[in-house]
Amino acid sequence: MTTAVSGPPTTRAFRRTPAEQARQIAAEILKYASLVFAALCVIIPLLVFVFLSLKTNAKTNTTSPLSPPRSLDLHNYSVAFTQAKMTLAFTNTLIIMIFSISMTVIIGSMTAYAIDRFQFRGKRLVLGAFLVGSLVPTITTQVATFQVVKYFGLVGTLRAPIVLYLGTDIISIYIFLQFIRSIPISLDESARLEGASTFRIYRTIIFPLLRPAVATVVIIKAVAIYNDFYTPFLYLSGNPRLAVVSTALFTFKGPFGTQYNVLSAAALLIILPVLVLFLFLQKYIYNGFSNGAIK
Amino acid sequence: MVANFAQRVPRARWTNALRQPPKPAISWFRRFRRLTPWIYLVVPLGLLTTFVYYPCVRLFYYSFTDWDGLTPHPSFVGLYNYRQIFSNPQYFDVFKVSLYYIGGAAVQIVVALYFATILSFNVRFRNFWKGVIFFPYLINGVAIAFIFNFFFAPGGTLDSVLKVIGYHNQYNSNGRLLSHHLWLGDPHLVNVSLAGVSVWRYLGLNFVLFLGAVQSIPGNLYEAAELDGASRWHQFRYIIAPGIRPLIGLSVILAVAGALAVFEVPYIMLLGANGSTTFVIRTVQTAFTFHEFGQASALAVVLLLIVLAITWVQRLVVPDKEVDLT
Numbered sequence: 106m107t108t109a110v111s112g113p114p115t116t117r118a119f120r121r122t123p124a125e126q127a128r129q130i131a132a133e134i135l136k137y138a139s140l141v142f143a144a145l146c147v148i149i150p151l152l153v154f155v156f157l158s159l160k161t162n163a164k165t166n167t168t169s170p171l172s173p174p175r176s177l178d179l180h181n182y183s184v185a186f187t188q189a190k191m192t193l194a195f196t197n198t199l200i201i202m203i204f205s206i207s208m209t210v211i212i213g214s215m216t217a218y219a220i221d222r223f224q225f226r227g228k229r230l231v232l233g234a235f236l237v238g239s240l241v242p243t244i245t246t247q248v249a250t251f252q253v254v255k256y257f258g259l260v261g262t263l264r265a266p267i268v269l270y271l272g273t274d275i276i277s278i279y280i281f282l283q284f285i286r287s288i289p290i291s292l293d294e295s296a297r298l299e300g301a302s303t304f305r306i307y308r309t310i311i312f313p314l315l316r317p318a319v320a321t322v323v324i325i326k327a328v329a330i331y332n333d334f335y336t337p338f339l340y341l342s343g344n345p346r347l348a349v350v351s352t353a354l355f356t357f358k359g360p361f362g363t364q365y366n367v368l369s370a371a372a373l374l375i376i377l378p379v380l381v382l383f384l385f386l387q388k389y390i391y392n393g394f395s396n397g398a399i400k
Numbered sequence: 401m402v403a404n405f406a407q408r409v410p411r412a413r414w415t416n417a418l419r420q421p422p423k424p425a426i427s428w429f430r431r432f433r434r435l436t437p438w439i440y441l442v443v444p445l446g447l448l449t450t451f452v453y454y455p456c457v458r459l460f461y462y463s464f465t466d467w468d469g470l471t472p473h474p475s476f477v478g479l480y481n482y483r484q485i486f487s488n489p490q491y492f493d494v495f496k497v498s499l500y501y502i503g504g505a506a507v508q509i510v511v512a513l514y515f516a517t518i519l520s521f522n523v524r525f526r527n528f529w530k531g532v533i534f535f536p537y538l539i540n541g542v543a544i545a546f547i548f549n550f551f552f553a554p555g556g557t558l559d560s561v562l563k564v565i566g567y568h569n570q571y572n573s574n575g576r577l578l579s580h581h582l583w584l585g586d587p588h589l590v591n592v593s594l595a596g597v598s599v600w601r602y603l604g605l606n607f608v609l610f611l612g613a614v615q616s617i618p619g620n621l622y623e624a625a626e627l628d629g630a631s632r633w634h635q636f637r638y639i640i641a642p643g644i645r646p647l648i649g650l651s652v653i654l655a656v657a658g659a660l661a662v663f664e665v666p667y668i669m670l671l672g673a674n675g676s677t678t679f680v681i682r683t684v685q686t687a688f689t690f691h692e693f694g695q696a697s698a699l700a701v702v703l704l705l706i707v708l709a710i711t712w713v714q715r716l717v718v719p720d721k722e723v724d725l726t
Contacts, residue, residue, distance in 0.1 A: 144532045153557045171560045219440035238452045244661045245700040248687045249455035272451035332540045354542040372543035379538050395612035
């Protein structure tokens with residue numbers, strides 16, 4: 106009947122009465138209407154921002170937000186790019202991402218390896234500690250975490266967000282645990298019989314096979330760090346040289362609070378890289394978030 | 401020294417050791433093997449303790465003091481901070497704000513389920529719809545705040561759209577609105593508007609998670625159901641919903657916990673003005689603006705306990721068991 110291996114079939118094997126057919130057509134119309142409505146809800150606010158960013162300030166006040174600009178004027182973008190110190194912000198964000206993501210991948214996979222592949226006393230306790238830790242909303246404990254970070258002298262340095270993204274990330278350990286369980290233990294055992302050390306087994310057998318989990322963790326982490334406002338706002342906002350994309354955009358609100366044409370250009374400059382990556386990596390991103398949710 | 405040391409070794413143990421088969425090499429190896437996992441776990445456990453558990457313990461301690469963030473020896477005030485939370489409307493009112501976001505979360509889950517269901521059946525431009533619904537989740541929170549500041553601004557996007565679809569108001573000669581709803585200025589509307597933003601932002605994540613789960617349900621189940629004359633609603637009710645029940649339960653918890661922890665968007669859009677102060681905005685302000693760290697810690701402890709309680713209830717109500725569909 107259908108060729109699809111999984112997923113619902115769509116063709117009907119039996120005839121329908123005219124009344125049923127009419128109902129089905131109505132259902133189809135309703136389905137597409139709801140999809141179009143949802144798409145408009147998402148696109149209109151964004152599209153209006155694109156229009157705004159291409160208009161001059163004078164035009165913004167005299168034309169309807171919904172009317173497209175007459176000409177392409179990229180002046181707002183150049184103002185936004187220089188005023189918001191975008192190069193600096195993108196560099197800082199990238200530095201934080203590279204350090205905390207690579208260390209999360211190494212530490213997370215090693216933790217999963219230790220928990221899943223070794224029998225040791227206190228194993229359940231360790232697992233429980235990570236589980237309960239994942240339930241603690243880090244946004245609320247920040248009042249006390251701030252003092253710890255301050256004690257280590259990290260407030261006002263890029264190391265503060267790096268170490269926090271690393272230290273409070275328990276979800277990635279779960280993702281690695283999920284994947285490591287599907288790697289057959291016989292692989293480790295045969296390597297051990299040939300005299301490989303545990304670290305060698307981790308490095309040459311386990312880690313390479315964890316590649317899909319690494320992709321998942323990298324995607325989830327990258328999105329979370331790029332979009333995080335709270336951590337850099339608390340720990341980096343004192344020093345303008347340490348602006349990341351979120352805080353750079355936020356400080357922009359002060360001087361340009363009502364100049365939406367410049368503000369929109371700045372916001373779109375930050376959205377654009379994400380949109381481009383999304384269009385190229387769609388499949389991986391969906392998989393990343395789907396895998397990340399299964400605990 | 402050496403001789404002295406040897407003399408101290410009890411005789412009995414010597415004889416014992418001689419009687420048993422020699423295995424020092426193995427026991428060394430075993431001891432090392434027992435240590436190995438801890439070598440891997442030292443760093444993550446250290447981080448977990450330093451940045452999750454230790455702050456939690458400190459939080460409890462601070463919550464019983466009047467600490468201002470500076471004095472080395474804060475004085476103990478007992479339950480004063482907690483009594484403040486439940487008696488002073490300044491703190492208690494923020495719970496009411498959370499209700500708007502919980503309402504938004506309910507809408508979000510229902511709508512996400514709807515789109516996940518219809519997009520798992522055959523639809524034209526499927527990838528386009530999927531991408532459009534998901535993309536807002538990837539947008540930076542500050543950018544979202546700016547977008548919706550303009551969206552809800554007087555004469556902004558929403559007012560203009562309402563004008564196009566015939567919702568009439570007074571206009572000046574340029575066609576700009578003169579009278580309108582104050583979507584963000586009206587304390588009765590502001591939290592509805594902001595909860596709407598939250599739905600706009602997070603719907604995509606819920607939707608993609610549900611879609612993945614729905615698609616993992618074997619297709620022949622629908623075929624069998626259709627041959628038995630089951631309608632789409634019945635297919636949803638008896639195949640899809642039970643199949644993804646654990647995920648729905650998890651999403652409800654995450655949504656409620658998320659509704660309590662809203663910070664970014666209302667803070668950036670309004671700095672908590674017009675009655676849009678959420679629990680976390682109040683906590684952050686209490687700590688970092690008013691330097692009442694003791695009071696802020698008590699707020700954080702209350703939120704922590706609520707989230708833990710919700711998670712516990714969820715574990716009771718929706719067990720993690722896999723639902724067997726066959």
